[in-house]
Amino acid sequence: MRTLDEARELCENRLPGLLGKLADVGLAELEKPGNPGLELFKAAGGPALVIPKEYEGLGASPLEAIQVTRAIGAVSPSLAVASTMHHFSVATIFTLAESLRASGLEWALLEGIATQNLLVSSGFAEGNPGQGILSPTVGGVRADGGILVNGSKKPCSMSASMDLLSASVSVPRKEGGTENLAMLIPADSPGISVHPFWRSNVLAGAESDEVRLTDVLVDERLLVPTEVGDRGEVDELQTIGFMWFEMLITASYLGMASSLVNRALASERLGVETRADLGVRLETATLLLEGIARQLMAKEGDNAALTKAMIARYGAQEAITDAAGRAVEALGGMAFIGSPDVAYLIAACQCVNFHPPARAATRRALVENFTGDVLRIA
Numbered sequence: 001m002r003t004l005d006e007a008r009e010l011c012e013n014r015l016p017g018l019l020g021k022l023a024d025v026g027l028a029e030l031e032k033p034g035n036p037g038l039e040l041f042k043a044a045g046g047p048a049l050v051i052p053k054e055y056e057g058l059g060a061s062p063l064e065a066i067q068v069t070r071a072i073g074a075v076s077p078s079l080a081v082a083s084t085m086h087h088f089s090v091a092t093i094f095t096l097a098e099s100l101r102a103s104g105l106e107w108a109l110l111e112g113i114a115t116q117n118l119l120v121s122s123g124f125a126e127g128n129p130g131q132g133i134l135s136p137t138v139g140g141v142r143a144d145g146g147i148l149v150n151g152s153k154k155p156c157s158m159s160a161s162m163d164l165l166s167a168s169v170s171v172p173r174k175e176g177g178t179e180n181l182a183m184l185i186p187a188d189s190p191g192i193s194v195h196p197f198w199r200s201n202v203l204a205g206a207e208s209d210e211v212r213l214t215d216v217l218v219d220e221r222l223l224v225p226t227e228v229g230d231r232g233e234v235d236e237l238q239t240i241g242f243m244w245f246e247m248l249i250t251a252s253y254l255g256m257a258s259s260l261v262n263r264a265l266a267s268e269r270l271g272v273e274t275r276a277d278l279g280v281r282l283e284t285a286t287l288l289l290e291g292i293a294r295q296l297m298a299k300e301g302d303n304a305a306l307t308k309a310m311i312a313r314y315g316a317q318e319a320i321t322d323a324a325g326r327a328v329e330a331l332g333g334m335a336f337i338g339s340p341d342v343a344y345l346i347a348a349c350q351c352v353n354f355h356p357p358a359r360a361a362t363r364r365a366l367v368e369n370f371t372g373d374v375l376r377i378a
Helices: 002-014 018-025 037-043 062-075 077-097 105-116 236-265 272-297 303-331 333-338 340-354 359-370
Strands: 120-122 138-143 146-156 164-172 178-186 192-195 209-219 223-225
Touching: 002 018, 002 062, 002 236, 002 272, 018 037, 018 062, 037 077, 062 077, 062 236, 062 272, 077 105, 077 120, 077 164, 077 236, 077 340, 138 209, 146 164, 146 178, 178 209, 236 272, 236 303, 236 340, 272 303, 303 340
Parallel strands: 120 164, 138 164
Antiparallel strands: 138 146, 146 209, 164 178, 178 223, 192 209
8 A cells, every 4th residue: 555655664764673673573462551562662762753843853753654554553563652651751742841841851851761761651630431532530639849739530541651651730829729740750659559440451552551650749830821711711821732643643553554455455345435435434534634734843732723623523433433444344244253353443542432531522622613502521
């Protein structure tokens, strides 16, 4: 498949040798806990992929990031999902560094992540139905030089391999009420522990277990206020972070579906119409995700941009699951029975439905947006 070949070629250019080494390990092994995927990703310079060159990163554009993630998702679904969480966290940091709120520490953090190949996990509210993606799962209290944090995040991708943990925390205000902060914590900080949580074999290689924080002291310099308006709207920093997340997590599943379609296209008994239908669905998803990428490249981070991004995400999601299902149907029952990879990939593709924001809440918000209201993240 030409478009998948192009994605692979770009991935090889940006992260030389990664795809070949992943292929040598094989899908079944890469999807198990304790697999070498994240180490291979680090060795290839993956943590620096989307970090701008001025911070010693590789400077991949959002359009390139889609292609690289798609190529990885086709060979290692768990690695694509896990690396998305890293890129989402890093993109939020460099957006902050480029804003007026930058203190200089963000620059040093980005350079450290890029030059030392550090993995940044995301401990935001991922995977809980009805809970906002920014809703804190941990709480904190003010202490000398920072805050003391307690709570847990489950699931948390890269729990075993992370070097840094990014998350949101709720802290009481002196004048009453609470404020939400984003925080960045070294993974080896006292009080951080990892516990089994993920019971499914699907995407088990993403290391999505429970991370507990017990009286973890977070330095004041590693805290950033997150602004959510009275009507649920988010600020530009968070909007851009959301857009990166929605774009790349969906690109991960585009890669998985591409692998299935590629297998189907290799069949000589597939008719022209079926081949065209499969290609149209994958390229529809690709074009929708590229629309988000172009918004990011144009530095569009307002509510209208977020609305467009969510429309693109859900349109791409439907195209991906449809393409995956049609590819398996085209492959036939014997291929499904004879190859555990086919069964695994179609199961993994369904997980695109579980990432926030919740579809029902987002649809209501989109309707309200079309009438002049804001898009709320839920």
